[in-house]
Amino acid sequence: MTDAGGQAAVGGTLAGGGASPSRERSLRSPWTLVIAAAVAIVALFPVFSDDLYYQNLIILSMVFAVGAVGLNVITGYAGYISLGQGAFIGLGAYTVGICVGDIGGSPWVWVPVAGLLSSLVAALLGVVAMRARGHSFVIMTIAFLFLMQLLATNWDSLTNGTGGITLPIPTWSVEYQYWPFYYSLMGLLAVSLIGSWWIRRNKFGMGLIAIREDEDKAATVGVSTPTYKILAFAASAVFVGMAGGVYGYYISFIDPLGMFNILLSVQIVLSLLLGGRATLWGPVLGAFIIEWLNETTNNELGGGNTRLVIFGGLLVAVVMFLPRGIIPTIDGWLERRRTRGKAGLAGERLSGIDLHAREAPPAKELAPDAPALLEVKGLERTFGGVRAVDGASFTVPEGSITALIGPNGSGKTTIFNLVGGTMAPQQGEVWFDGQRIDGKPPWKRAHLGLGRTFQITRLFREMTVLENVVAPLRDFHLGLLGAGAVSGPEASRAEELLEFVGMRKYRDVRAAELSYGQMKLVELAQILMLDPKLIMLDEPAGGINPTLIERIGEMIRELNAGGKTFLIVEHNMPFVLGLCNPVLVLARGQAIARGTPEEIQRDPKVLDAYLGEDFRLEEPVRT
């Protein structure tokens, strides 16, 4: 895209908050008309046609569409695949069936209760999932589905077991056919879509996408991942539960095998995959296609085994040949056509002017009695039998640029993980800014003012550079979830930071398209967004060219002059010794020396453990 095009689009698309601005934008042009026409046809169909076959087909499609839109919240946005989504249809249906039978009243009254109960159960799943990642999560959702089926089968007194529950026959005039079912489901689908759209354009969706892209990283930039996940699960189930209640009433018979059939889940998952994950309308499109296929198979090919073969084959085919789904694939195709022949930004080098635009301030003399901003006491962490960190104790004075050096395997990165909260120490304490933080989760530490980068740079790859920079959160409260994904002040602050690291031009480029050095710069801007008191950099000079190393050194000095404290792990000795004071030396998991660069270079213990007897610093880099 051109720079000007990107500029113009920001107000609408980025505030729209999706993972992919291009997709959001193209929703306007080619899709708007198609969607409007489809919605109008579906809305008016029962008025103009009394064909019950198609009414039935659309009703079932809408049940699955609600399911797929819900699943999209956890699978499309947050990246958690669930094979248990169908269970919420069953749970909703059973809630309505049991309540009508045992308490009485119209089934409609109980539909909201079904939604509430489903989202409650889903939130509980979210609690379990707090510690289950990726594969264990999928396994948990399968276990959940089968457990529900088992309960429905065996808990006779409540569910009447395999005998099932029969719901009362609708009381309205035959003249109205299935209209109440039809329009209530259409209403539920509309509310689900509004919910999905709302989540995606706000901080909530931004956080979920950050979780999808890199969950540990999201936590270190202040995203309270468990809260996000639990709320996402609850949100994903509420309307599905209600749709399940309506569905149960509609088919008027509820039994364990029909309601907790894994094929319901398969149909929902297939709908989402086929239509397109993380898109607004993809799950709806997919649901209508798949339900049509389902009915056709049942009516014309005998259902049963043929249906299994078709669903199974389709699942295999979609994963192998259409992994992104219909809508993103068409969008990608349209996007390629539009941008054909236009030069991309990625790959451009930083211009010389950028590099020397600013005079670096002179190195600040550190007050000898500066208070400790970070204090680590007797930290220990083992991996199996390896003592990675073995009683390390040190302090980082406020306002300093402290270096942490040592041979490979001496525990530097592990210390970063323990201080940042990605990992818990087995022994010892971490104090930051007068508070003990070793029991706090990473996002709380980020809120307190601790920012870190990773040795192998980690950005949210599918987000743009600007979205990456605004993703960090300096605080968290529930109200924040509803705030726009990129507010005006945030966007301008992010632009300033990108300007500072010289990456402003790349604002709308996908992070995955950047070079390694560029990623480092963006990651620095990203943690600066937290306005941290302490910035921990893990090998800022690793794997990048000498000019950029100089530039990073300059930036560190400048930020330091502005009041930021640094803790830097680095192997590039000229860089470290020219920039940092004090220097801490780590060996075998313990801090063995501390001093000015001059003292460290002469310390026999350090020469022995790390630098080597023949170490001579040829020319300290003075940036």
Next chain:
Amino acid sequence: MTEFLQALILGLLIGGVYALLAAGLTLIFGVMNVINIAHGAFLILAAFITWSLWRATGVDPLAAIVVLTPVMFAFGWLLYNATIRPIRKAPPAASVLLTFGIALLLEGIMGAVWGNTSHSVRPSYFTQSFQIGEIFLPKAQVFGGLVAIVVLISLYLVLTRSWLGRAIRASAVNPQGAELVGVNVASVAALTFAIGVASAGAGGAIASVLYPFLPGSHYQWIARLLGIIVLGGMGSLPGAVIGALCLGVAELMTVTYIGPEWATGVPYLFVFIVLLLRPQGLLGTRLRQDVATA
């Protein structure tokens, strides 16, 4: 007491069969980071083939292992190269959905070929038991458990004593490193998958005698096997054996003291308890995640 001892011994024997089946699943996960949801369908397929062989020739189902293992090995190797290999670089979720699709496909095909009714293989000793004191041990269970243990030990020997075994373990621990020292990780992955499917073949032949089966039984089996590897620690072979023995005993205890209709719930309970208390499982390790690149 007798009742308890009987349940314990039968649980351990069944656990041996579970161990063989779970070993293949955990091996595939360990090397390829693929949860093979089709593992249950593979073992039911093996059970149906055993049934057909037994009906046609009267061959002992446990002896049918000699035929089934190579057949399933070849089937696994072909299937891996045709479906999983092309999506090796895709996110892990893709392989879960893919193998799930394969499971559905197989379920449909088996339903068309053998029908959706319950089958079981009944060799001559099916109704006989060994009696030790007051404890009755059905011969089928004893033979099945022993054969499973023998196959499991041979699998273990292949993994620890052969070049292929070393290559498999190297690929599991560090694929890039293995590639650098001359292991063709993609081929090793194909062989591992084939070995996993072959072990499901052997296990399926044994299971055909122990439990009645129909095409849809694969859900129950995969739930059971997933419960085992979650408990033992995903990717850990000793963990799978321990998890399998625990599940075997826990199921038999549930049947004896609570009621047979709740026995299928035991693996689900395993999954939830483990994920809440110790997500890495009994023998699983937590890896450093910061150095694992995306």
